[in-house]
Amino acid sequence: MKPFHSYQNPSLAVDLVVFGYSKQNLSVLLLNRKEAPFKDRWVLPGAFLQMEERFKDTCSRVLKTKLGMDDVYLEQLFSFDEPDRDPRGRAISVAHYALVNPARVAIAAGSMANDVSWFNINELPALGFDHDSMFQQALQRLRSKITYFPVGFELLDDLFTMPELHELYECILDTTIDRRNFRRKILDSEYIINTGKKREGSQNRHPDLYKFNKKLKKNSFQINF
Amino acid sequence: MKPFHSYQNPSLAVDLVVFGYSKQNLSVLLLNRKEAPFKDRWVLPGAFLQMEERFKDTCSRVLKTKLGMDDVYLEQLFSFDEPDRDPRGRAISVAHYALVNPARVAIAAGSMANDVSWFNINELPALGFDHDSMFQQALQRLRSKITYFPVGFELLDDLFTMPELHELYECILDTTIDRRNFRRKILDSEYIINTGKKREGSQNRHPDLYKFNKKLKKNSFQINF
DNA sequence: TATCTTTGCGTCAAATTAACACAAAGATTA
DNA sequence: TAATCTTTGTGTTAATTTGACGCAAAGATA
Incomplete structure (x- = not known):
């Protein structure tokens, strides 16, 4: 050779x-x-x-x-x-x-x-x-x-709130997404877990803190925004 | 340099x-x-x-x-x-x-x-x-x-029938797809055109011949089977 | 205690999908 | 010629998903 x-x-x-x-x-x-x-x-x-x-x-x-x-x-x-x-x-x-x-x-x-x-x-x-x-x-x-794979977590902290995730998607996709429908779809996909903790310090209601579900069974999903 | x-x-x-x-x-x-x-x-x-x-x-x-x-x-x-x-x-x-x-x-x-x-x-x-x-x-x-881009035509003749396209999708995706729902989704996507001609020679009802719509406006679609 | 904003949860009509029925077309055969 | 068989084209309906909202709870401030 x-x-x-x-x-x-x-x-x-x-x-x-x-x-x-x-x-x-x-x-x-x-x-x-x-x-x-x-x-x-x-x-x-x-x-x-x-x-x-x-x-x-x-x-x-x-x-x-x-x-x-x-x-x-x-x-x-x-x-x-x-x-x-x-x-x-x-x-x-x-x-x-x-x-x-x-x-x-x-x-x-x-x-x-x-x-x-x-x-x-x-x-x-x-x-x-x-x-x-x-x-x-x-x-x-x-x-x-980002519409079929949970890739956003790489850009966020380990713990993040729903509004933060929502803003990330809006920013990346350059659209507006209804806050409540976004929440429902993301939660249905089961790729984030509510930790029970809350983010303190903000002026208004303290949002729940979520983390990425690393044990996700399906390794892809499909979300249309 | x-x-x-x-x-x-x-x-x-x-x-x-x-x-x-x-x-x-x-x-x-x-x-x-x-x-x-x-x-x-x-x-x-x-x-x-x-x-x-x-x-x-x-x-x-x-x-x-x-x-x-x-x-x-x-x-x-x-x-x-x-x-x-x-x-x-x-x-x-x-x-x-x-x-x-x-x-x-x-x-x-x-x-x-x-x-x-x-x-x-x-x-x-x-x-x-x-x-x-x-x-x-x-x-x-x-x-x-193949689920979001009309790529199947490269594998078929210029003129093809709906059952042929259907079989191609089932073969590539390795699933069964309801014939009638497949037809509806494909036609809705507007990426094929009925030529009005029919494929002769078969024993039973002669299927319509379609061709690829090259003037398709949207260059992608999303079909879930 | 009232007010203001944000967040969480729920509702409902509209749109889409999956599952299925049925008739028309063409060849074969009784 | 009519009955039969298979394939193809079209339509129907219920279930599901989606989009567009309403509303109350939570937390800070006035």
């Missing part, structure tokens, strides 16, 4: 659409490039795959070293292959998206290099490379996924 | 899950390997990416040269990255799935090398490499896709 790596191959990279949710805002983490190509433009964080790495390893490396994040929900999105997508030469990129609770990476955020920044998804600058298209695809996937 | 290809990169390949539907049978096209590794085992057709090619170009090349097929519905599935997935060395594979009407590639099928064969999806041999997993993922994707 002849080993492969004697042949010439395209470069292989991963790029990351890191979503964060905080204060009724869905944001994406962008990096300001300091070198050509696309110098001074905002781009998605990414890195080239090292010979021994899986995609997730490379993603974790980027999340850890560039952004100071650990243990992040990660999903492969799509591989981008346009021959001219990188002016430096042929490069394939396997896009992923990540869901992050910014509160949990607050320390990292504080120590983040000043060339890294959160942008509200409705106020994104034009991105370098083909990263606009990656972002669009990631957003579409997130919107679709 | 330093060009990339001076670095060492993993090999990059595409592999293809080619689905064909014929006589109430959903099948996959497999290739019998003539060389190590996995000599004499059945595997998915695939090829290494050439430096100038897009994934779809490589797929088309495989479909054309190995299988004699043109103009095939093709969709990127997932990229497989386990470091040991190929004993010859580090190789990434971007899996795709294709939908084919075997009747349209009949000539090709006749001239097909004898190491290529259709297998009913319920009677697959154990495949080489990580191709079992690729196949499973492709089947799952097809089953999901």
Whole structure:
């Protein structure tokens, strides 16, 4: 058997659409490039795959070293292959998206290099490379996924209230959803559990605190909003 | 700017899950390997990416040269990255799935090398490499896709009857669907058009012939069976 | 104690779905 | 020619789900 790596191959990279949710805002983490190509433009964080790495390893490396994040929900999105997508030469990129609770990476955020920044998804600058298209695809996937898989918990604290979950869905799906119908559908799906505790401190009635049901039997559902 | 290809990169390949539907049978096209590794085992057709090619170009090349097929519905599935997935060395594979009407590639099928064969999806041999997993993922994707996108037409003739479409759905989804409810939902979705013609020759009542509505406004729907 | 806002729970009409009945069409046969 | 058999097209109905609300309880403040 002849080993492969004697042949010439395209470069292989991963790029990351890191979503964060905080204060009724869905944001994406962008990096300001300091070198050509696309110098001074905002781009998605990414890195080239090292010979021994899986995609997730490379993603974790980027999340850890560039952004100071650990243990992040990660999903492969799509591989981008346009021959001219990188002016430096042929490069394939396997896009992923990540869901992050910014509160949990607050320390990292504080120590983040000043060339890294959160942008509200409705106020994104034009991105370098083909990263606009990656972002669009990631957003579409997130919107679709959240209607059939309990993925929102990655963006919230371990304990959360019904109004918080409701606002998250409205924000991600960019619609209004009747509060009471939302409650009914979510509860019917059985993917959250009422802890019996209540969130104190608010001015009005204290809402119940829920947690994610990790023992959910069915691993998918279908909710139409 | 330093060009990339001076670095060492993993090999990059595409592999293809080619689905064909014929006589109430959903099948996959497999290739019998003539060389190590996995000599004499059945595997998915695939090829290494050439430096100038897009994934779809490589797929088309495989479909054309190995299988004699043109103009095939093709969709990127997932990229497989386990470091040991190929004993010859580090190789990434971007899996795709294709939908084919075997009747349209009949000539090709006749001239097909004898190491290529259709297998009913319920009677697959154990495949080489990580191709079992690729196949499973492709089947799952097809089953999901067919419930919200008119993808079945790629597997049927231009004109088809309601019972034919019904059988296709039952076969792919591996369930029974009430014939009359199926008809109503499909017609409500407006993605097929009654041509007014009828399929002659059958013993009993001649069913109407339908065609795909290419001017469909909404580009997706949701049908639960 | 009255008021204000938020949260939890319930109601009801409208829409959708699942299950099923029945008649029309076409070939075969008595 | 009429009876029979099977398949296909159409319609009906009850059950379920959904969307659009009403209302009271909880908690803070005036």
